[in-house]
Amino acid sequence: MSKPVINIKNVTKTYKMGEIEVHALRGISFDVQKGEVISIMGPSGSGKSTLMNIIGCLDHLTTGEYNLDGKDIANLDDDELAQIRNQKVGFVFQNFNLLARSTALSNVELPLRYAGQIENRLQLAEKALTSVGLEDRIHHKPSELSGGQQQRVAIARAIINNPAIILADEPTGNLDSKSGDEIMELLLGLNKKNGTTLIIVTHDPQIASHTRRTIQLFDGLIQERES
Amino acid sequence: MNFAQILREAWNSLTSNKMRSVLTILGIVIGVAAVIAMLAIGSGAQDTILNQISGIGTNLLFIFEGNEMDGTTTTQPLTLQDAQAITELFAAPHVDVVAPVIQSSGVVKYSGESKSTQIFGITPEYQDARNYELLEGEFVNEQNVNGRASVALIGVDVADKLFGQRDNLLGETIHIEGQPFRIIGVLAPKGGGQFGSQDDVILVPMTTAKSRLMNRDQNRVDIIYVKAISADSVPEATSEIEEILRKRHRTDLGENDFTIYSQQDFLSLASSITNIFTVLLGGIAGISLLVGGIGIMNIMLVSVTERTKEIGLRKAIGAKKKDILIQFLTESSLLSFMGGIMGIILGWILSSAIGSVASAQGVILEPQVGLEAIFLATIFSSAVGLFFGIYPANKAANLEPVEALRHE
Structure with a gap:
């Protein structure tokens, strides 16, 4: 069996809210294999967002081990985490998070700029936009695009650096059901075509049913089940 | 990111809110223009005064009786014989x-x-x-x-x-x-x-x-x-005269009971007075530049708050602290740099306008916009932008990505 792309062991996360310590994650362990599609579910307050932030290297974990695509993440500083996010994680957010003043093309090439890549940026960005079916919307600004199209731009941005994982946080939450279905199809298609590992955080069982495995969180602990 | 991209992005960000940027720049424009105009008028006034003084002759000395500096009480008046003694070629070869x-x-x-x-x-x-x-x-x-x-x-x-x-x-x-x-x-x-x-x-x-x-x-x-x-021999002439008069007035032990001013004393006095005057004017004008800088800081702070979510997103997709810092510093420096350029032009116009008003009134005053004033204003205004940009940019760079993304 090949090495898992995500290897999380006994991870805890404790926040300090004034005087009170909040134990958001209380010892979580799981693996994700390369090319897998999983969903993370749980009611609000279950630690779902916290787990997503840690998987996405947006936040430091308190204790435990986290290995992402062969890299030990637990003890990296902010700038090293930024580099990991840039190279290994593609984010898809519920509210798209595109730069309003920039065209689709500029939005998609942005991660390459932060990677310090000079050459081929625009060609790669165009290719990514083509692969999400937006080849004729390249120079449009987000305000000129529908919600579904904006999310496609976000997905193109997420895949431009060939990340080890795509982390989608309620990717269909702000879309009508038709656009939502199309986005899910696109994400699953990218997984099938390129073998990109896909992690979807959702509270929608309908969305979760698209994935082979669901990690169910309750009160900072996992109740895993095969679906 | 290379420099051209950083600059273009900063430009796009500033032009996306034109009115705000223009008003912020205006503060710097006024400050720089005031500094340029004041320095130009100061050095113009200095030139006029010094020209007038040197018009009298830079190799001229004035001898008065008495010594104001020390308040000597017993003074002998200057006489024709004193004047005659000074003309002695051997005793005073530089006269x-x-x-x-x-x-x-x-x-x-x-x-x-x-x-x-x-x-x-x-x-x-x-x-x-x-x-x-x-x-x-x-x-x-x-x-x-x-x-x-x-x-x-x-x-x-x-x-x-x-x-x-x-x-x-x-x-x-x-x-x-x-x-x-x-x-x-x-x-x-x-x-x-x-x-x-x-x-x-x-x-x-x-x-x-x-x-x-x-x-x-x-x-x-x-x-x-x-x-x-000659103008160069003024110091020698002064000491020769001093020696002759001290001997004639028998003040071998005490202070001089006469005072020798040279044209150069007046020149240096006048130039130090006009220098103080120029620095004072420039300093007052500099305050308005400072106020302009605070305006930049204010707007940059607003901008950071408004764009918290954008900063979070940029961080999420790989922007390091340095990248965010540079982005905001570039914006604030660009603001003040543009303000500096416009301020130099406005200051130039302003000082030549004041010059022509003065000459219309019969006052000879040619304001001089010196290269060093332009250089100083450019450097200073960019430095103002950088300095007042540091705090907001640092605030942006240190935002936690998780918090920033959650910001509405």
């Missing part, structure tokens, strides 16, 4: 011309017109010492002095007031303090000096002045003008 003078103010009249003016009792050397030229006629000569002739040279201000003209005045009789004097010459205009206009004067032979206009002891003089052989 060219010595011109003792007595002076007072008096009223001069001509057929109903009258004018109060400065009257100088002089010797022929005075022309050489003060570089006087004549519009017409001749200067006072030895015969005039020896014969106590009632002759006078008049400055153009006096001529204008009494006659309304500057030529064909030779032979006219004017009354100085009630005494008749015949005009033998008209002095060419010299412009203003630090002792009032040098054209508002009447020159008469010293002997005549003593006997008919001013009450003086036989040999006493008020000022001795000394012309050194």
Whole structure:
């Protein structure tokens, strides 16, 4: 069996809210294999967002081990985490998070700029936009695009650096059901075509049913089940 | 990201809120323009004043009796013999011309017109010492002095007031303090000096002045003008004169009982005064630049708050602290840099406008926009942008990505 792309062991996360310590994650362990599609579910307050932030290297974990695509993440500083996010994680957010003043093309090439890549940026960005079916919307600004199209731009941005994982946080939450279905199809298609590992955080069982495995969180602990 | 991209992104961000950017820039524009204009006017004024002073002659020395600095009580007056001693070639090789003078103010009249003016009792050397030229006629000569002739040279201000003209005045009789004097010459205009206009004067032979206009002891003089052989030899001439006068006044042990000013003393005094004046004006103008900088800081802070989510997103997709820091610093520097450029242009226009208003009023003032002022303003305004940008940019760079993304 090949090495898992995500290897999380006994991870805890404790926040300090004034005087009170909040134990958001209380010892979580799981693996994700390369090319897998999983969903993370749980009611609000279950630690779902916290787990997503840690998987996405947006936040430091308190204790435990986290290995992402062969890299030990637990003890990296902010700038090293930024580099990991840039190279290994593609984010898809519920509210798209595109730069309003920039065209689709500029939005998609942005991660390459932060990677310090000079050459081929625009060609790669165009290719990514083509692969999400937006080849004729390249120079449009987000305000000129529908919600579904904006999310496609976000997905193109997420895949431009060939990340080890795509982390989608309620990717269909702000879309009508038709656009939502199309986005899910696109994400699953990218997984099938390129073998990109896909992690979807959702509270929608309908969305979760698209994935082979669901990690169910309750009160900072996992109740895993095969679906 | 390379520099061109950073710049383009900053430009796009600033132009996306044009009104706000323009207003912020305006603060810097006004500040820089004020600094440029004030420095230009200061150095223009300095030039005008220094030119006037050096117009009198940079190799000129003035000897007065007494010593204001030390308040010496027993002073001997300066005498004609003192002046004579200074002309000794061996004792004072660096002295060219010595011109003792007595002076007072008096009223001069001509057929109903009258004018109060400065009257100088002089010797022929005075022309050489003060570089006087004549519009017409001749200067006072030895015969005039020896014969106590009632002759006078008049400055153009006096001529204008009494006659309304500057030529064909030779032979006219004017009354100085009630005494008749015949005009033998008209002095060419010299412009203003630090002792009032040098054209508002009447020159008469010293002997005549003593006997008919001013009450003086036989040999006493008020000022001795000394012309050194060159501007460079002023210090040597000064010490030679000092030595001669100390010996003559028997002040071997005490302080000098006379005072020697050189034109260069006046020059350095005037230039230090105008420098203070320039720094003061520049400093006041600098305050407005500071206020402009605070305006930038304010807007950048607002901008950081508004764009928290954008910063979070940029961080999520891989922007390091440095990237965010540079992004915001570029924006604030670009604001102040543009303000600096516009301010230099505005300051230039402003100072030439003030120059033409001044010359329309008859004041000679040519504001000078120096290269160093432009350089200073550019550097300073960019530095203001950087300095006041640091805090907001740092705030942006240190945002936690998780918190920033959650921000609405």
